Amino acid sequence: MAGRIKDEDIAEVREKTRIDDVVASYVTLRNAGGGSMKGLCPFHDEKSASFHVTPSRGFYHCFGCGAGGDVINFVMEMDGLSFSETVERLAEKVGIQLRYEEGGPARPKGGPQRPRLVEAHKVTAQWYAEQLATPAALQARQFLDSRGFDAEAAAHFGVGFSPRGGEDLYRHLHQLGFTDDEVVTAGLVGRGRGLYDRFRGRLMWPIRDSSGDVIGFGARRIFDDDRIEAKYLNTPETPIYKKSQVLYGIDLARREIARSSQAVIVEGYTDVMACHLAGVKTAVATCGTAFGDDHARVVRRLLHDHDDFRGEVIFTFDGDEAGQKAALRAFEGDQVFAGQTYVAVEPTGMDPCDLRLKSGDAEVRELVARRVPLYRFVLANVVQRYDLDRADGRIDAMREAAKLVTAIRDRSKVDAFARELAGMLGIEPADVQRAVRTAASRGSAPADVAPRQAQADLPDPRDPRLYLEREVLKLVVQHPTSVRSTAGDVDGTDFTHGAYRALWAAVSAVGGLAAADAQWAARLRDGVEDERLKTLVSQLAVEPLRATEPDAAYVAQHVHRLRELTAQRRIAELKSKLQRTNPVEHAADYNRMFGELVALEQHRRGLREKALESQ
Template sequence: MAVRIRAEDIAAVKDRTSIVDVVRDHVTLRSAGVGSLKGLCPFHDEKTPSFTVRESAGTFHCFGCGEGGDVVAFVQKIDHLSFVEAVERLASRLGMELQREEGGAGGPEGGLGRRSRLVEAHRIAQEFYTDLLIKSPDARAARDFLRQRDFNGAQCEPFGVGFSPRGGEDLARLLRGKGFSDEELTLAGLVGRGARGIYDRFRGRLMWPIRDTSGDTIGFGARRIFDDDRIEAKYLNTTETTIYKKSQVLYGIDLAKKTISKGRQAVVVEGYTDVMAAHLSGVESAVATCGTAFGVDHIKLLRRLMRDEPGLDPARIVFTFDGDAAGQKAAMKAFAEDQRWTAQSFVAVAAEGMDPCDLRLRKGAEAVKALVEDAVPMFEFAVRTLIARCDLDTAEGRVQAMKVAAPVINSVKDPSLRPEYQRTVAGWIGVGVEQLADQMRRAGTLKAPNEGPRRREADAPEPDSAELAAAYQMPDLRDPLVNAEAQLLQVLLQYPNAVSPDVYDTVPPEAFVAPAHRAVFDAIRSVVVTEGMTLVQWVDAVTHLAPLAAQPLVSALSVATLPTSIDAATGGPDQRYVDSLVARVREVSLTREIANAMSLMRRLSSDPDADPEQVRDVGTHLQTVQRQLALLREGVS
């Protein structure tokens, strides 16, 4: 017979648990009408909130991705648990003891939950490590390390800092004595397995417990403090387990989540002691990654807590980086993901490259708070980092600086800010505003008559990985033109037969303002259509031809809902709607080409050595494009 939780206990857990309280561990909610609350969905990435919770019904539903259910279903989905594990977790939250009985052949309630066992093992390990830090003579080096950074025992307590013994089997022996099997300890990542059996993974190290948003310890970060430590790595983190995914957790999130939600600001620092120093200095929204770079899943987690959504005042995300090359690389990687935020992104770099821990130690708590308050916009840091590589004392260096700065300015989320940034950056480089504006317009758009295919300028540098990722960041759909581009790509991906094939001849990839949209359109144009190709195969082919960094956008565009009705007769969008999107993108392309041709005409006219034949060719080309634009507008009207 399978052992299962009594039905009465399951009902009691659901009845006594507030679904709103559980959801708020992961999502910041706000009122959405009588009895309803709304927030950003934790199960898919979205710009505007479509995730709704109703306390009276004890249910949730996302109108964006379709996920829904009761509080047990939510915990199952959010933490990747079985039914039994979810019930056990909720019961533990209530302090309720579950009764089990024999019966049935299993079903959703069959089997004892494993996750709760692994979490319990971590809870015991944390208490063990914390107690040793205070009492063990062997932990003197760990205590000295903390004292040297001005952390006393009371200050360490909220963070659960501890010490792992040097013996090698102390924790394993303790947990075995409490009924845990070797398999459970291995799955938890607390022990390793060698030729002579299991051994403690962490030995003679200063320990920080890594907790999830609900406060459960799910892993550890461990710092080397003894010179004779056989593992040379300064930091050793829990390996990936069923409960610990380093790309999805942030150290300090359990302590910071309320402040992040209330103030709609998050501060991302680089280490465990930096989180401690920031919190103790009054910056209680500080978090850090755990042995990995700040990535997309971290963004999703913070966006939900900050209510990072259009229609509200922008939230604020502050990154602290070292001033060295590694810090600059990390900053550029963060900038590459900036379009995923509605929030305003900032970078804080302390003088002399000090991190928050050093800054607090040398200059006090007020200096840490000032570091965060005085952070500069991410855009400014990114541009200054790029142009610092160029020799601005030479004409060649200034041209190079304009080339690397122009794409960054064009990527600014708020179009109304671009002219001001353009003037500011021109001053940094030491060139005229019109020079920089011309470089921005010429960035892969204008072709002189008979020039042939567009190519990267020979003297332009190959972009590094961060710059390449920045080029394909998620486009800002608040820009009406970019929005129209996205809708056209949705039609091409979801209803390819609704668009005339000549669109690929009349609309060049350069017509798309957003680089990511340009890459997707170029991939669509490159697909070889085969007889009997299904829509799934069509989207799959586009995905494989798109640059790796743009592939998530293909997936999003292929499922996004079009803001128009679908014609029941044709099964596709209204043809006038489709034609208007094509015309809008073509109009921008032609307008840009006209502006660039006129700019070239002005430069040629002021050049006494200009080739008269080239002047005539450019003039003829300009008139041709102007006629095309006039005809296009007549057709639309």
């Protein structure tokens, strides 16, 4: 396995890659004088250009949202790639052969190189698109028309047709100089008794990566006498196509996902087409596999999903039993997103393509707008299986739903979910909370969720939902005098993880930040008895901050953002109470809570302004 890319090769990639050429493929740039160029920022919505690129220094910066860095940072953020993947892609474009530490090769020896595989897919996609206009593709065109897609839509998404002959594509690629090894490795041609086209007589969708390179295909059955009965076939695993990491439509959706902080996950190619044509331009779909952790990582990078309340992930599912099972799988994997996760299901069970065909573009947009929290959808599906008119039915529904609530890794949300479940069932919240505790103590939660998590269980240091809490506590441990004045209003409720709350309590127990001295970290560690908390103090004492030497602005930004999240949680809880309160029957309570909500909103805006001022 290849090791770390050599530093001198990374430096050469930065030096030889013109940042203005790369950025210009995503953003329209114009000269701004002084050797700078500017355009509309791809990372946030703006009407006047504040995104600047300085080619001579190889950097970009947005004076609106603060995004900035070099060409590697830009491609990572835009395309949702890791650092190594980005360096490798840029190296290919500028012709640099990368070297790796520990003697690892840049690419596997003996096989076709990525540029040849990508080129083979590029010319294949063009050829398939040309075949769609031939007489042999009449049935393919009729299928597209029946789904509401005209020739312009087909051209926009690059939809094509694979002839039924069996060797037509192979001969075409051979004439263009591609070797048998290249076309077989690419997954375009199969090898059995001879060489044959992998896809024959099917409607073809090119699958592109986030940079726009075609890396695979999805093929739909359209002829009744097709010997392969599977409705869809996909490119097999290849050096450039990994189905667990591929999202159809990501090349078209990436900019809008980054701009709007929203991603809509649909179930098929035609659903992606329908959504985009209807104006939902953040839609993507998996390719022949369920939405998994690798897909989530790609989406998170595009969402810039670093802390709570930043982005939305909206899943669309069919209303049938399979759709409900898919929602449950998404719920179990929901923890990977720091943003809010929703589900959009059309009441009659239609998918976005069918909905657009029957009711028009506006209804597709409305489907997404009517999204509901994923946890609420999942709990409601469990509850509706029982007869809630009977006392035993309500008890059985409570016990079953309680098992799901125990799966929530963010323990701060468990009580809120339990209260909402109580409202669905008409049962006292205390009874539901007891059922949740009982389910956890019996080990009903998934294996990776500890039953009745102890207060001091250590959090994952890479958990993006807890980034602000951890960064503030690192400041408290490493730079107590710097954070002393700003953190005066911070309290235990600002920390959602039990270990972080316990550590903040320990800070108070040893005299608070006012007592910090040269031996502060050691005294804090000695002041706790739980060995896990001692370990946490040690971790925070040596773990690097995002800023090498944090200044007052860095401290203020993180502390104010942390307190803003607390205000947002309180606002959400208060809004939930208001929704459950009848404004006529309980006018006094309703008006009091409404007043509190207004005050909290004002408090939250004040914290946001302070955080922005400190940037």
